[in-house]
Each structure stands twice: as C-alpha cells, then as structure tokens.
Amino acid sequence: MTAPAQQGAQGGHMLIAIAGNPNSGKTTAFNRYTGARQHVGNYPGVTVEKKSGTAHLDGRDIILMDLPGMYSMSAYSPEETAARQALAEERPGAIIDVVNAGVLERNLYLTVQFLEMGLPVVMCLNMMDEARAQGLSINVPLLEELTGAKAVPAVARSGEGLEETLRAAVELAETSGGRIPPLEISYGPDLDAALAEMEPVIREAGLFAGTYPPRWVAMKFLECDRDMLRAAQDAAPEVAARLQATADKTSDHLRSTAGVDAEAVAADYRYGWIRSILRQGVRTEDEQKKRIDFSDKIDLVLTHRIAGPLVLLAVLYGMYFLTIEVGAYPLDLVTGAFDRLQAAADDLMPAGPLKSLVISGIIAGVGGVLGFVPLIMIMFMLIAVLEDFGYMARAAYMMDRIFRIFGLHGASIMPFIVAGGIAGGCAVPGVMATRTLRSPRERLATMLTLPFMTCGAKIPVFLLFINAFFDENKTLAMFLFTLAGWGVAMLAALFMRSTIIRGDAAPFVMELPPYRWPTAAGVLIHTWERAWQYVKKAGTVILAISILIWAGMTYPGLSETEEAAYETQKSALEARLTALPQDDAAKAAGYPDLFQHDPAASTVAKDGKASAPGSTAPEDKAAPGSAAPADKAAPADGTGDAEETPRERIEQQLAALENARAAESLRDSYAGRLGTALEGITAPAGFDWRVNIALIGGIAAKEVVISTLGTAYSLGEVDAENASGLEQYIQADKSWTKPKVMAFLLFTLLYSPCFVTLTVIKQESGSWRWFFFSLFFNLALAYGVAVAAYQFLGGLL
Secondary structure, three states: OOOHHHEEEEEEEEEEEEEEEEOHHHEEEEEOOHHHOOEEEEEOOOOOOOEEEEEEEEEEEEEEEEEOOOOOOOOOOOOHHHHHHHHHHHHEEEEEEEEEHHHHHHHHHHHHHHOOOOOOEEEEEEEEEHHHHEEOOOOOHHHHHHOOOOOEEEEOOOOHHHHHHHHHHHHHHHHHHOOOOOOOOHHHHHHHHHHHHHHHHHHHOOOOOOOOOOHHHHHHHHHHHHHHHHHHHHOOOOHHHHHHHHHHHHHHHHHHHHOOOOHHHHHHHHHHHHHHHHHHHHHOOOOOOOOOOOOEEEEEOOOOHHHHHHHHHHHHHHHHHHHHHOOOOHHHHHHHHHHHHHHHHHHHHOHHHHHHHHHHHHHHHHHHOOOOOHHHHHHHHHHHHHHHHHHHHHHHHHHHHHHHHOOOOOHHHHHHHHHHHOOOHHHHHHHHHHHHHOOHHHHHHHHHHHHOOOOOOOHHHHHHHHHOHHHHHHHHHHHHHHHHHHHHHHHHHHHHHOOOOOOOOOOOOOOOOOOOOOHHHHHHHHHHHHHHHHHHHHHHHHHHHHHHHHHHOOOOOOHHHHHHHOOOOOHHHHHHHHHHOOOOHHHHHHHOOOOOOOHOOOEEOOOOOOOOOOOOOOOOOOOOOOOOOOOOOOOOOOOOOOOHHHHHHHHHHHHHHHHHHHHHHHHOOHHHHHHOOOOHHHHHHHHHHHHHHHHHHHHOOOHHHHHHHOOOOOOOOOOOOOOOHHHHHHOOOOOOOOOHHHHHHHHHHHOOOHHHHHHHHHHOOOHHHHHHHHHHHHHHHHHHHHHHHHHHHHHOO
16 A cells, blocks of 8 residues: 555655546646646556646645546546546545536536545635626535535636635645545445445455545445456455345345436435535525526527527538638648658759658658648637537537437537538548547547548549539539448448447436637647647658558569660650750741651550550550540650640650659559459459559548559649549540449548548557558448449449
8 A cells, every 4th residue: 555645746746636527627727727837648558638737836846637527436438447547546645626616516426426435625616707697606614514625716717716726735635645534425225235245345355455445346336337346356356256246136126126226326325415415505596696597598599409400510511611721721831841842852862762762751751641730730729619618518419319329429420520521521630539529439439430421632533533424413423422421431330339349338428518718728728739649649650651652652663674765765855855956936847747757755565665655555554445635645646736846745755754654663563563463353343453553542641542543544643633634534534434433432432541540540549450440341341332333333324
C-alpha cells in the first residue's frame, strides 16, 4: 500500500485531479488553471486522452490531472474506465469535482461515488451565475454539512471562485493524506444484506486492500462491473467465485420479486440519498422566477419534430461549407507551399532515384499529411463551438432514434457529415470526430463505416466519369452515389454491430445542457491539441507508407535497353529542336514536314522496336480500338495544324515520348506488375491493368486515381481538377461501357480508405487489427458490389 505521505504527489509536486460530468465546465476550469501549461497523452491501453497541467498557488506548483468527463464511476465507457484506473493508481491528494450548480441532483451522483470510494472531494459549484438567473439558491454550508465535503461557489468562465477551490483542495490533500473514511449509504434490505455478507470476505482476503474500500468492491460485484470482476478473478479466483455467487443470488432474487436488477436499485438509492439532502433546504427556488428559461425557449424550436431536423440540416451544411469551402483557402496555401518546395527540389537536385524519392515520396508524403491540418483545425474548432454552446447534445438527441436501429449513436451524425455525408467532406477529420462518442463499440462502428461517404478526394473521379457517360443526368447520378454511400454505411454498421462488434450499447444518457457562449481560449486550446496530435500521430506513419507506395510505383522501372532507346529518341528530337531557327513563325511555311518518315519521332514498343507516335498504339499501350486524341500526339501524316510551328511539333513529340516512357515504366513497376497479375481477379468487374493500377494508387490517396489513369494511358500527369483530356480518351475507349463505369465508380466509392485515414483509424482505435480490417473488409465489399453491378448491368444492357 502506498504510504499516505506519498499519496497525491507527482515528481515532488502535489497532484490534484479535476473531475465532473460532461458540460459541467470542467475543461473550462482546467484551462483557467493551467493555460498553455498542459501535456496531452493517452491513458495506458485506451485511446482516451490524458491531460495534465501545472497551476500556481501561493508560490507552489500544483500538478492538475484532468479526468475524462463522466457521469459515474461504473466502467461503461473508456473514459470511466480510464478515470477509475487513474484515481486508483496515481492516487491524487484530492479531487476537484466540478458540479453544475443548476442541475445539482444529476451532478451529485458522481460526487456520491467519489465519497463511497473514500476519496477527498472539494465540490466546485460551477455556473452559479446561471443558477441564480434561474431563481435557484444553494445553501453551501448546509450542503457541506450533509455531504461531509467542502463546497465552493464558482463561475469558471470568469475565474470566480477557482482560486478558493484549488486552495481548499490543497488543504484537504495535506490533511487527509489522499484518503477519507468512505461514505456508507443504505441500499435497502436486499443489497445491504448482501453487502454485509460480502464485506468480511473481501477484508479478510485483502482483495484490493489499500486501493478500493471493501464495501465499494462488494457493490461492484452486485452491479456486475465487468472490469472489477475480471480484476478480482485474476487476483483471487476462489474469493471472486464466492463473491460472484452471493451477487448472483441477490440479483436473481431482485429480478424475481421486483423485476429489476441490483444496478438499478443502487442507482435509485443513490438518487434518493441526494434528493433527501436537497430537500432539507440545500436548494431553494424563487417562486417569482419560475418560468421557461432561455434554453427551454430555444429548445422549443431546435428539438421540434419538424423544425429541429431542418435546423440540424442547416447546421450540418454550414459545418460542411466552413470545413471544406473555407478550409480550401488555407489548404491551398499549404499545398502551394509544398508545390513550391517540390519545384525547388526539382530545380536544385540532379535527376535520379534520390530526386524522385525526395519529390514524390518524402515531400508528397509529408504534404499529404499537413495538407489536412487546416480542415482538421476548422472541423475541431466548429465541433468545440457547438459542444460548448450546447447544440451537439441536441443533434445527437434528434438522430439517436434513427441511428440506434443500425447500432450507432445519435452523435455519429457529425463524423458522418464531416467525412462526406454531404458530398465533399474528408474521412480523416471524420474519424477523429468520433471522439465525441462515449461507447467504444459505437465509436468503432462509426469510424469503420464513415469511409463509405463521398469524400472530396472521390468527387473528381465521379465528376470525370459522370461528365463522360451520364451527361444528361449529372445531378441525379451524383446524388445517387452519395445516397449509396449512406446506405452501405448503415447496413455495414448493422452487420458489424451484429457480429464482430457485438455487445450492448452503453446506457443512453442524454444531457441537454443550457446554452452558453463558448470561451475563445477553450476553443483555441481544444483545436490546437487535436491538430497537434494528428500531426504527431499520422505524420510519422504516413511518411513511411508514402515512401513504400512511391517505391512500388517506381521500381524496377524500364530495362537498360528500353531506357537507352528512349534516350536516343529524346536526344535526336532535342538536337533537331536546337537546330531550328529562332523565328519559327516566319519560316514555318518554307519548311518541309519534319516528321514524315522521321525515325527520331517514334516511340519504343515493349520489344524495343520503334513505332510512330502518331500511329495507333499497340493493344497494351492504348485503349482498345482507339487512337490517342489529336491534341495529345502528332497526326500520322505529319501535316498537323496549319498554324503549328515546327518547334511546337517537336515539343509535342518530346512530351508524347516522355508520357509513353512514364506509362511503360509504370507498367513495369511492382505496382504495374501487380495490376497486370490482378486482371484475372478483377476481370469479372470489367477492370484491366490500367484500372487496377489506378485503384492501387488510390489506396495511398484517392486523388491519385485520375493522375495514375492519365499516366497509364500515356497522357502524362493529369490534374484532378482539369482532366478533360483524359475524359476524351476514356470516351473514345470502347472498353469503357456503362456497366464498367458503374462498377468502377461503386468500387471507388466503397473500397479501402486512403492511407491517411487508415493510419488515423489505427491511432484512434489503438490497434493495427482495425487498420487491416478496414483495408480488407472494404476491398472485399467493394469487389463484390462492383462484380454484381458489372454482371447485372451487363446482362441488361
């Protein structure tokens, strides 16, 4: 057992914990105490944030541990499990329990459980200004007398009462040594009898001695607390079996006689104890001020059956607009900076593998990570504003009835929208937004299904093919693909919650806090913490993955013979370009056709033989049955546009040569070979090696799909925002039928998330298992849907 003198100490400084219900103002108080002197990490074994900071009081440094927001000390959620573990293992000297003074009855439930654990508690009666405005009066000395815990009125937003609260906590820690006699309340004849039978067994066995009081341990057995039962079985199997037998007998008796379980009885008696205190004059209400308060008036509209969903849609659209549209400006600045960095590296570094690694691997990889930071910061800032204002709870309340059918939570609506529920979002901030969900199962099901949404990176792919093949119904086609994403996500969530993520959801506790204006400091601190965590967590992993993807699409490349043939042709063209007079326009009419029967203007086929670039490429070089568009290669007869100068013609031939070289190098790469090898598998969906390579590249980032298709079709780098040349080529390719297009777009919609998203899923779930599950489950689902669509539509059309 830890000696009392050592309790509540960390690194020589006193340790004080800050706890409280969600929406009690706990985080505001913590930020007021610590400012920027904070450290953010994770509790061992879970993804729950562990925040600590330093406060100054009378020349002393006090370490403050910010426990996750929770409603009870039962292990229903990762937050509650992490908080209980921290209190048991780190042994703070005292707890500052931030209580919303306007809803004392609900907030004191957590206080009672702290006192039952024998923990020294100072109640910070927060939001006293709002309580007074509601006509509530709290008799603080009487509350202290009846609960045995110190209480201090406070307004965390302004800092009122916070110093007095911290001073009271420090004094209590010094006098109590981190432990006080546990509070014992009556739980009725059935539970009291069971507790009286179990306590001596626990005490004699020394089960959790010095960590938890025996009565509290016995109550956890009666409440069927899984974490406590598991820990007891590991520590003392025989003792745990005796305790479990008593608990089972008591629970069976309660169910047969009263139709309730022990946990419900315990909750009723705790609330009964709290109500008995409040009715003794602790809380009084001014009859003259009884009215519908401001929050209730707003809720008449915001939670209305008809008006509420309409307002929710407007709020969600506003979030989408600000995150994606407004975020596009700082996003352009960041991506522009990396573009300039790539250009500088291109100018300064000699050609070779190192240059390609730096530009296409490292800079592109880091840029891919940091490019999302503006969107993440805006998204978390908006979520923080909505949470602090009180609207997030209303949104979850309205959506919970629908989402519950599919095993999700009402609060899942925000992550889905941010991820692309309204076309154009991003799955990366969407996955990170699942932190607002308390249940680990609902959180996991949400983060694994939101990649089915239509994120902004998929939109250029959809627009390219919809413009090419569904010109008359563009809007309807785009809407249907977005709707398909929602439908698949809901069905996938239902499947997961019924199989691999099976289990009861956490008890639904929905608090509708009063509306209040967020504090700028709280919003900014929250935003910075999330953004910095994303950069630290995702940056290192995605950089390594980006380099692997680059290597896969670069090596082994062309053979020496093929490279030499390309270099010979390139040198010949460059020599002719250098030999041209400067005034091409004036002399163009007198020049003979430079390209007719010119061996230097040819490209290299796979066997090393030359072929005229203007001619139709071999079957494996171009779309079957089609030739390159006129604006991408010189005409076969060498005539060309009358206004086209010889210099322009040679430059076009150089570009065509480089494009053919890139396409051949891509097909010879490991990724290209994989794409060719996969043709036997993807043929039922109508995909060839070009499509396979593009989709493989899309696993790194969906934006790569269009540029990779352009390279595979010997068009060079294609901008995702301006792919008209690729659109013409695909339209001319007879293999692109509507069944194939539908299969391709459905596959793109549903298959593996990009590597940034996969990495964030791994970080947020805390396991590589879900990284690989999201990768392969989505691939299998997309493949099945694509094959079904291609075969079914092919039979109809």
